[in-house]
Amino acid sequence: MEELRIGVVGTGAIGRKHIRRITERLKGGKVVAVSDANLAGAQAVAAEYGAELFEDGGALIASPGVDAVIVTAWDPAHKEYVMDAVRAGKYVFCEKPLATTAADCREIVEAEQAGGKRLVQVGFMRRYDEGYRRMKEAVDGGFIGAPLMVHCAHRNASMDPEYEDDYMITQCCIHEIDLVKWLIDDEYESVRVLLPRSTKFTGRRLHDPQIAQIRTKKGVCIDVEIFVNCQFGYDIQCQVVGESGTVNLPDPSYLPYRKGAVRGAALCTNWEDRFVEAYNVELQEWIDATRAGRVDGPNAWDGYVAAVTADAMIRAREAGEEMPVDLPERPAFYR
Numbered sequence: 001m002e003e004l005r006i007g008v009v010g011t012g013a014i015g016r017k018h019i020r021r022i023t024e025r026l027k028g029g030k031v032v033a034v035s036d037a038n039l040a041g042a043q044a045v046a047a048e049y050g051a052e053l054f055e056d057g058g059a060l061i062a063s064p065g066v067d068a069v070i071v072t073a074w075d076p077a078h079k080e081y082v083m084d085a086v087r088a089g090k091y092v093f094c095e096k097p098l099a100t101t102a103a104d105c106r107e108i109v110e111a112e113q114a115g116g117k118r119l120v121q122v123g124f125m126r127r128y129d130e131g132y133r134r135m136k137e138a139v140d141g142g143f144i145g146a147p148l149m150v151h152c153a154h155r156n157a158s159m160d161p162e163y164e165d166d167y168m169i170t171q172c173c174i175h176e177i178d179l180v181k182w183l184i185d186d187e188y189e190s191v192r193v194l195l196p197r198s199t200k201f202t203g204r205r206l207h208d209p210q211i212a213q214i215r216t217k218k219g220v221c222i223d224v225e226i227f228v229n230c231q232f233g234y235d236i237q238c239q240v241v242g243e244s245g246t247v248n249l250p251d252p253s254y255l256p257y258r259k260g261a262v263r264g265a266a267l268c269t270n271w272e273d274r275f276v277e278a279y280n281v282e283l284q285e286w287i288d289a290t291r292a293g294r295v296d297g298p299n300a301w302d303g304y305v306a307a308v309t310a311d312a313m314i315r316a317r318e319a320g321e322e323m324p325v326d327l328p329e330r331p332a333f334y335r
């Protein structure tokens with residue numbers, strides 16, 4: 001295939017970043033069409049990049065001039081656009097989460113299987129981060145023996161005061177839910193959520209921090225601290241404890257300094273800078289695989305597993321109890 005003609009539905013923050021990276025940095029793809037519920041925003045992007053403007057996302061997806069679709073609209077619109085793409089038989093990259101409920105993800109998985117071809121990739125970009133990839137290589141190679149525990153932290157400096165409890169799981173922890181399963185090659189069995197004392201910096205709708213605990217089918221215990229008003233920066237940590245050692249996610253390399261009798265290194269403050277290379281690699285590999293007619297990255301089933309786990313976490317938090325993660329066996333179609 002010549003250059004992949006890409007249509008982007010959702011020209012908000014990450015949509016614009018992805019359009020810029022495809023245009024200025026990546027190879028093999030061109031953004032030819034854009035759409036957004038905020039028409040003025042989409043119009044500005046269309047003018048800047050010489051892309052066709054569609055008032056309706058569904059019409060963009062159906063357009064014969066669009067080979068493949070990127071969905072970067074807000075979470076509740078993902079399902080509709082992914083379903084449109086699947087029905088049109090077009091490859092689609094959808095930002096996480098695949099949909100806001102497990103039931104909606106299930107519908108996508110069923111529609112994709114009915115069409116007989118894998119088309120959907122979900123934007124779990126941590127799998128493309130160099131640090132996590134090195135950890136996975138070490139774990140897969142037996143460097144620390146069998147994994148026993150995984151400790152994670154997902155910290156944002158501050159969040160909108162209207163941020164809600166469920167977003168801690170569906171927007172933040174969803175990354176660790178996908179990542180750890182991939183990292184240690186295991187499946188989830190049950191979940192709990194602990195609520196430590198809440199920080200005074202949180203908004204009225206949000207209990208912050210929260211700790212998600214997961215037990216896997218092989219008996220590994222995972223804990224994820226989610227703390228979105230930590231004040232000091234954007235900080236992502238991960239450690240796998242194995243039978244004979246540990247491996248840690250390397251911090252990004254920031255310029256170390258000595259100043260005012262202090263030795264230090266500035267921290268990252270946002271997810272875009274922290275994972276910029278991961279996003280670049282993720283989309284380059286998606287373009288390459290799409291042009292070759294394959295889905296190599298996290299697929300619709302991974303999106304469904306993450307949503308089932310997130311739903312169980314929300315129920316566990318509300319009930320104050322451990323909840324099972326009830327999943328059917330992964331179909332052969334997704335192996």
Ligand code: NAD
Pocket residue numbers: 009010011012013014015035036037038041057072073074075077095096097123124125171271
């Ligand atoms: P944003 O609010 O900046 O942009 C969302 C855009 O969606 C807005 O421009 C809005 O007008 C548009 N929109 C809303 N409803 C629509 C509809 N029905 N049809 C078309 N457009 C519609 O948010 P964002 O930060 O750019 O996030 C967008 C998506 O990307 C979200 O799903 C979010 O979870 C995901 N995201 C992923 C990562 C990551 O690390 N992978 C990071 C940030 C955001």
Ligand code: ISE
Pocket residue numbers: 156171172175271
């Ligand atoms: C955001 O929505 C993301 O997806 C980022 O990757 C995540 O780290 C951040 O905490 C979320 O708010």
